[in-house]
Amino acid sequence: MSDYNYLYDAEINVLGSIMLDKTLMDECVLSPESFSPEWDNGKIFEVLRYAYKKFSDQPDPFYLPLLAQHWGKKLEKIGGFSRITEIQRSVPRTNGMFRHYQQIVNDDHVQREMRTAAELIATGGSTLQDVKARMEELEEIQSRTSVKDGPMNLSDLLERHTSMIIKRSQHTGGVTGRKSCSTEYNNMSRGHQDGDFIVVGARPSVGKSAYLCNEAYASSEDGSTSFIISGEDGAFNMLERMIGSVGRVKISHMKSGQMTESDWERYSKAADLIGERKIFIDDSPSPTIEHIWRTVRRMIKHHSKMTLYIDYLQHLRSEKSFTSEREMYKYISYQLKQIARTFMIPVICLAAVGRSVDQRQDKRPMMSDIRDCGNIESDADIVIFLYRDDYYNADSPRKGLIDLVVAKGRNVGTGTITMVFDKPYQAFLNITEDMKQKRREKGLSA
Numbered sequence: 001m002s003d004y005n006y007l008y009d010a011e012i013n014v015l016g017s018i019m020l021d022k023t024l025m026d027e028c029v030l031s032p033e034s035f036s037p038e039w040d041n042g043k044i045f046e047v048l049r050y051a052y053k054k055f056s057d058q059p060d061p062f063y064l065p066l067l068a069q070h071w072g073k074k075l076e077k078i079g080g081f082s083r084i085t086e087i088q089r090s091v092p093r094t095n096g097m098f099r100h101y102q103q104i105v106n107d108d109h110v111q112r113e114m115r116t117a118a119e120l121i122a123t124g125g126s127t128l129q130d131v132k133a134r135m136e137e138l139e140e141i142q143s144r145t146s147v148k149d150g151p152m153n154l155s156d157l158l159e160r161h162t163s164m165i166i167k168r169s170q171h172t173g174g175v176t177g178r179k180s181c182s183t184e185y186n187n188m189s190r191g192h193q194d195g196d197f198i199v200v201g202a203r204p205s206v207g208k209s210a211y212l213c214n215e216a217y218a219s220s221e222d223g224s225t226s227f228i229i230s231g232e233d234g235a236f237n238m239l240e241r242m243i244g245s246v247g248r249v250k251i252s253h254m255k256s257g258q259m260t261e262s263d264w265e266r267y268s269k270a271a272d273l274i275g276e277r278k279i280f281i282d283d284s285p286s287p288t289i290e291h292i293w294r295t296v297r298r299m300i301k302h303h304s305k306m307t308l309y310i311d312y313l314q315h316l317r318s319e320k321s322f323t324s325e326r327e328m329y330k331y332i333s334y335q336l337k338q339i340a341r342t343f344m345i346p347v348i349c350l351a352a353v354g355r356s357v358d359q360r361q362d363k364r365p366m367m368s369d370i371r372d373c374g375n376i377e378s379d380a381d382i383v384i385f386l387y388r389d390d391y392y393n394a395d396s397p398r399k400g401l402i403d404l405v406v407a408k409g410r411n412v413g414t415g416t417i418t419m420v421f422d423k424p425y426q427a428f429l430n431i432t433e434d435m436k437q438k439r440r441e442k443g444l445s446a
Contacts, residue, residue, distance in 0.1 A: 010104035011041040016091025017098045018048055019062045019084075023320070024098050025052045026293045026335075027342070034109040040078040044087070047071050047078075056290070056319045178219035178307045178346055181211075182404060182417055183430045189382070189412045192219060192307060192346035196410075197337040197379060199313070201351040201370050202386035203358070207402060208350045209233055210426040211386060212309050213241040215348065216279055225278040225303035229292055231315030232350075235283045238311075242279075245427035246270040252424065278303065289335045290319045300343050308339065312350035313373055326372060333379045351376065353385070363392055367407055383408040388421065397445040402428070 018024045025048070032049075035042035048062060051070070055061035064081055075084065177191030192198060202208045209232060216226035230238055244251045247270025253259050259267065282295060296308060310316070313329065322328040340347040351373050353365045365385040370376050376383070385405040389398040402421035406414050420429040429435070436446035 007036060007104065007108050008039065008041075010101040011035055011039070012087055012090055013097065013101040014105055015041060015044055015048065016087050017101070018052075019088050020091060021098075022052055022056075022061055025049065026290050027098070027338075028102065029297065030102060030105060030109075034105055036108065036112075043074075043078050044083070047074065178224060179221055181214040181218040181428050181430075182419055184417045185404065185406075188406070188415065188417070189409070192348065193411075194344040194346060195341050196346050196381040197333075197340045198346060198348045198382040198384065199351050199370070199376050199380040200348060200384045200386065201353045201365055203353050203355075203365070203391065206386050206388055206391055207421055207423070207426075207428075208352075208386060209238070209311055210241055210245070210421070211428060212311050212348070212350060213238060213426065214245050214428040216307070216309050217242055217246060217274070217277070219307045219346075220277040220279050223278070224305040224307065225280065225299070226307050226309060227296070227299055227303070228279070228281040228309045228311065229287055229295075230281055230283045230311045231285060231287050232311045233283070235281045238281055238283070239274075241426040242274060243267060243270045244425045245422075246273055248425055248427070250424045251426055286315055286317050288317045288319050289332045292316075293335070293339065296339055296343060296345075300345070306343075306345050308345055308347045310336070310347070310349040312352060313376075314352050329373050330375050333373065333376050337379045358392075363387070364403070364405060365407075377408070380408060381410040382406065382412055397443070399444060400439075401445075 014028075014030065018028065030045065032042040032046040035045055047067065051061045051067060054070075055066060058066070060066075062084075064084060067075060067084065068081070075081070079086075175186050175191040177189070177193040177196075179191050180186050180189070200208060200211060209230075212228065216228055220226045228238060240251055240254050243249055244254065247266040249259075249263050249266050249270065253263050254267075280299070284291065292308075292310070300306060313332070316329075316332050318328055318331060320328075320331065322331065336347050336349055339345075351370055353369045354372060357363055357365050357369050364387045367377050367383065369385075370383070383406075385403075385407055387403040387405055388401070389396040390400065400420055400422070402419055404417040404419065406412065406417070408414065418431060420431055420435060421427070422429060431446070439446045
């Protein structure tokens with residue numbers, strides 16, 4: 001089979017697979033421009049993509065009468081019903097090869113764009129700098145959407161693995177991933193690693209959202225991007241938490257507007273520091289997992305080194321229908337893991353722990369407390385629980401301390417890390433010897 005026919009078959013398989021399984025549209029990284037201009041497959045993809053977005057609540061958004069009602073004339077220009085039916089029949093079932101065919105289409109698109117870029121240089125139609133930037137972007141897209149099909153010989157991986165170790169050795173402090181606000185956790189995990197799905201669970205008001213804001217600020221220190229999906233709180237509230245922790249400005253002062261001159265000075269410094277970093281937030285209420293897929297796909301085009309933060313799991317929904325909430329969360333947690341692996345970014349998702357923990361004598365959360373949240377126990381690479389003794393006992397000698405209980409740690413291990421939680425400022429602080437001494441002087445445990 002010629003390369004010409006091979007590409008055509010790949011495009012048809014992509015279109016047909018999507019029509020058979022609409023959820024594949026969420027995994028699809030292609031655009032209409034990805035398809036060869038030799039045929040009209042890109043226009044067909046455009047119709048399917050729009051139909052999926054507009055009729056995602058329908059059992060079959062690609063139902064022919066539905067397509068005819070909205071795109072009858074456009075369909076006629078690209079072959080009409082017979083063309084759509086031909087594509088559907090050419091792929092009798094999804095065979096797990098969607099990503100393989102998608103990769104063929106994407107690779108051809110990248111190669112076409114690179115040839116065009118080279119021609120522009122030769123004819124003087126564009127500057128070398130512009131073309132170089134475009135080619136780097138295309139190479140990044142190609143590597144990001146690369147599909148690994150079938151067994152791999154370890155000998156083929158050795159060179160890449162050696163380069164990976166050399167790259168890791170260049171990181172200061174041994175942190176090879178995104179930096180955490182906890183020095184001890186950085187030592188334990190080497191930072192939040194690409195491809196990891198990390199769940200952080202706690203009871204309400206323990207400090208989950210504050211932890212997320214502290215983490216998002218810390219992980220953006222090296223120039224990488226922090227992207228927050230907040231279904232729990234609005235953007236301004238999240239920003240106030242970050243300003244409070246970074247600038248040491250009391251949240252209550254910002255809420256009341258009763259700011260002292262010193263508050264304004266610290267506020268200004270915090271605003272400058274936060275403004276210099278690449279931190280984004282989407283506070284759409286009750287975001288769907290499909291919305292997250294689409295948004296991350298757009299973001300990753302411009303911010304390849306990114307960490308995704310989600311506040312929080314129980315606020316997420318899906319555009320699909322499920323027989324129970326448990327089934328929906330099972331689907332959502334699996335999709336979050338796939339987002340982490342597909343885009344090779346850390347995904348850190350908060351989760352509310354059920355109230356059953358309050359009935360136990362030992363109120364530290366454990367893995368069984370999040371079983372109602374789908375398959376988090378198996379999907380997550382790392383599970384961290386936040387625990388504050390003063391949440392239950394106001395006179396606790398551990399007042400002001402918060403434990404990060406690493407209950408599951410693939411490639412990390414388990415253990416407990418203790419930090420200071422300065423609640424008025426929503427700040428998570430590493431414990432210093434000076435802090436320990438001051439706590440002892442106050443009769444508190446250190």
